[in-house]
Amino acid sequence: xxxxxxxIETISAYIDxxxxxxxxxxxxxxxASCASCGAISKRMRTASVNVAALGPVxxxxxxxxxxxxxxxxxxxxxxxxxxxxxxxxxxxxxxxAVLAVAVVGFSFMRSIPTDDGGQESLTEAMAPADESAAPxxxxxxxQIPGKVLALAEVKDSVSVAKGGSRSAEAxxxxxxxxxxxxxxxxxxxxxxxxxxxxxxxxGGNGGDGGGAGAAGGSAYAGATTGGGDAGEALLxxxxxxxxxxxxxxxxxxxxxxxxxxxxxxxxxxxWLVVYGVRERSGNAIEELRAFVVELDACATLxxxxxxxAVLSRSTFKP
Amino acid sequence: xxxxDLEAQSDELLVSSFVESKDQRALEILLGRHESRVFGIAYxxxxxxxxxxxxxxxxxxxxxxxxxxxxxxxxxxxxxxxxTTNACHDIGRRKARTPLPMxxxxxxxxxxxxxxxxxxxxxNALRALPQDQRVAVVMRDLYDLDYEQIAAATGxxxxxxxxxxxxxRQALAGLLDDTGSMEPGGGGGRLRKQK
Numbered sequence: 252x253x254x255x256x257x258x259i260e261t262i263s264a265y266i267d268x269x270x271x272x273x274x275x276x277x278x279x280x281x282x283a284s285c286a287s288c289g290a291i292s293k294r295m296r297t298a299s300v301n302v303a304a305l306g307p308v309x310x311x312x313x314x315x316x317x318x319x320x321x322x323x324x325x326x327x328x329x330x331x332x333x334x335x336x337x338x339x340x341x342x343x344x345x346x347x348a349v350l351a352v353a354v355v356g357f358s359f360m361r362s363i364p365t366d367d368g369g370q371e372s373l374t375e376a377m378a379p380a381d382e383s384a385a386p387x388x389x390x391x392x393x394q395i396p397g398k399v400l401a402l403a404e405v406k407d408s409v410s411v412a413k414g415g416s417r418s419a420e421a422x423x424x425x426x427x428x429x430x431x432x433x434x435x436x437x438x439x440x441x442x443x444x445x446x447x448x449x450x451x452x453x454g455g456n457g458g459d460g461g462g463a464g465a466a467g468g469s470a471y472a473g474a475t476t477g478g479g480d481a482g483e484a485l486l487x488x489x490x491x492x493x494x495x496x497x498x499x500x501x502x503x504x505x506x507x508x509x510x511x512x513x514x515x516x517x518x519x520x521x522w523l524v525v526y527g528v529r530e531r532s533g534n535a536i537e538e539l540r541a542f543v544v545e546l547d548a549c550a551t552l553x554x555x556x557x558x559x560a561v562l563s564r565s566t567f568k569p
Numbered sequence: 570x571x572x573x574d575l576e577a578q579s580d581e582l583l584v585s586s587f588v589e590s591k592d593q594r595a596l597e598i599l600l601g602r603h604e605s606r607v608f609g610i611a612y613x614x615x616x617x618x619x620x621x622x623x624x625x626x627x628x629x630x631x632x633x634x635x636x637x638x639x640x641x642x643x644x645x646x647x648x649x650x651x652x653t654t655n656a657c658h659d660i661g662r663r664k665a666r667t668p669l670p671m672x673x674x675x676x677x678x679x680x681x682x683x684x685x686x687x688x689x690x691x692x693n694a695l696r697a698l699p700q701d702q703r704v705a706v707v708m709r710d711l712y713d714l715d716y717e718q719i720a721a722a723t724g725x726x727x728x729x730x731x732x733x734x735x736x737x738r739q740a741l742a743g744l745l746d747d748t749g750s751m752e753p754g755g756g757g758g759r760l761r762k763q764k
Contacts, residue, residue, distance in 0.1 A: 260728075263735035267709065269716045294742035295735070301691045301745060302710040308609035314622055318604060321626050322633070 254281045262292050266299060580645035588637050596636070600629055603646070606712065607653050613707040614657040616696050627656040643721060650714070650722030654704055661700055694744040702737030709734050 257265075257278050264270045265278040282289050310318070576598055578586065586595040607628050612621035631652050639648055695703055704723060708714040714722065719730045 258735075259739055260731045260735040263738055264716070264731050267716070267734070269731070291739075291742075294745075295738040298738045298741035298745060299706075299710045301687070302695060302706055302741065305613075305688060305691060305695075305711060307605065307711070308612045308621075310605055310608050311618075314608070314618065315604070318608075318622060318625060318629075319600075322600065322629055 254284075256285065256288055257281055259291065259295070262288065263295055266292065266296050581641050584636050584639050584641070584645060588639075596633055599632065599645075603649055604629065607649060610650070610653050610707060610712060611657050613695065613711060614654075614700065614704055615660060620660050624653065624656040624660055627659070628652045631656075647718060647721045650708070650718065651724065654723050657704070658700070690745065691741075694741050697744060698737050698740055702733045702740065705730055705733035706737035706741070 254277065261270065261274060261278060262282075265275060270278065282292055575583070575586065575592070575594055578595075578598075580599060580602070583595040583599050586592045604625060608621050608625045611624035611628075612618060615621050615624060628649065632649065639645065695706065698706065701723075705719055708719045708722065709716075716727055716730045716734075719734075720727045723730065725733075
């Protein structure tokens with residue numbers, strides 16, 4: 252009559268039919284005579300039923316498509332790169348969407364629009380004039396005109412001279428591309444012949460990131476086209492994923508990361524991230540935006556993930 | 570191009586087809602069969618769709634890359650669930666210091682699954698569980714895995730699975746009222762404590 256109370260684990264397993272015949276008989280006998288255990292059993296069963304009633308979660312059409320696209324050809328050469336670049340885009344999109352604070356007025360950004368004769372390299376335009384210069388520091392929101400502002404409308408004005416890649420000069424020791432430049436091939440295929448991929452790196456850890464990518468696939472790869480004279484890690488995957496994991500992606504524009512630079516924002520480490528919005532045809536970047544992403548708010552990033560200056564690949568219509 | 574013969578094959582044979590003949594259609598079929606389930610489990614574990622999608626990508630990329638290492642000692646789904654819990658664990662660990670507010674709207678589409686308030690309450694109660702318990706409860710109650718499958722998927726002994734499910738349910742019961750519904754006007758997130 253007064254059998255010992257079964258453990259809650261046993262009651263729970265009994266609900267699931269995960270007990271032996273002997274245990275089942277014991278539990279049933281006990282529950283028939285013990286109101287408190289009966290109540291426990293009932294509440295646990297209710298909890299179980301309520302969870303079950305949530306039903307399966309369905310993927311949306313967009314999610315389904317995104318997954319397919321991301322994994323498309325994943326078993327073939329270059330798939331890794333495509334996937335990683337997609338992830339990078341998502342990661343940055345998430346970061347931008349939630350933590351973005353627009354920044355304008357950086358001298359190196361003001362130089363982006365170019366005159367026809369100059370054909371300034373976008374990469375050069377965006378890079379600080381002196382890579383050894385003092386780091387960018389933002390001490391006050393007064394320096395930031397708005398929450399999220401387009402940095403510059405550069406439609407039809409972003410033009411890049413062939414051979415403008417700074418990476419060959421800036422980082423002659425840059426390692427070979429660490430992943431297949433699948434995405435670059437895709438984008439260059441959309442571009443006019445002669446389009447140039449530009450990449451550059453500052454004094455930071457591009458090489459380190461490349462090494463990491465080569466070794467363990469932990470870095471997003473810089474991509475090269477044409478002469479293949481440059482290829483270097485951009486953001487490490489870890490950093491990008493950390494941002495992504497911390498943030499919900501709500502940005503829907505087709506983003507293309509252009510540059511990332513470590514800065515100080517109100518005394519806290521941050522990224523100044525510049526990305527481009529590609530025009531519908533996919534041939535050219537029609538708008539640049541820049542954001543400060545606060546790393547503390549994003550996640551704790553390993554120092555090696557930050558990079559002191561990283562400029563990404565991109566292909567522009569000449 | 571659809572291939573009825575291929576589509577009729579078991580998961581394990583599809584993996585073999587890919588490993589032996591590099592038939593990518595086999596992987597596409599596997600993806601089609603399991604992506605929603607992987608996504609769903611990941612969503613329930615991680616609490617938001619972006620992370621769930623990330624985890625799903627991780628899982629299938631690993632499947633694609635490591636299909637050759639799958640030897641068929643266990644069911645393909647066991648391996649898949651293991652990858653899913655690992656991926657969720659990795660993502661959860663990365664964002665542990667900066668938890669985001671969870672999504673407040675459920676995305677289940679099963680009919681007749683209760684009123685919105687109750688659903689939100691149950692979802693929030695689930696999210697309040699420690700991840701280990703949440704994984705076990707989700708796999709058991711939502712995806713109908715048995716204890717052995719959950720043990721294989723999570724890499725813990727059967728007794729631990731038993732304990733996690735029981736404690737998870739106990740915690741849920743403490744967050745839900747006696748009928749399993751939520752306190753009215755709780756904003757979908759405030760749950761009545763069990764007396």
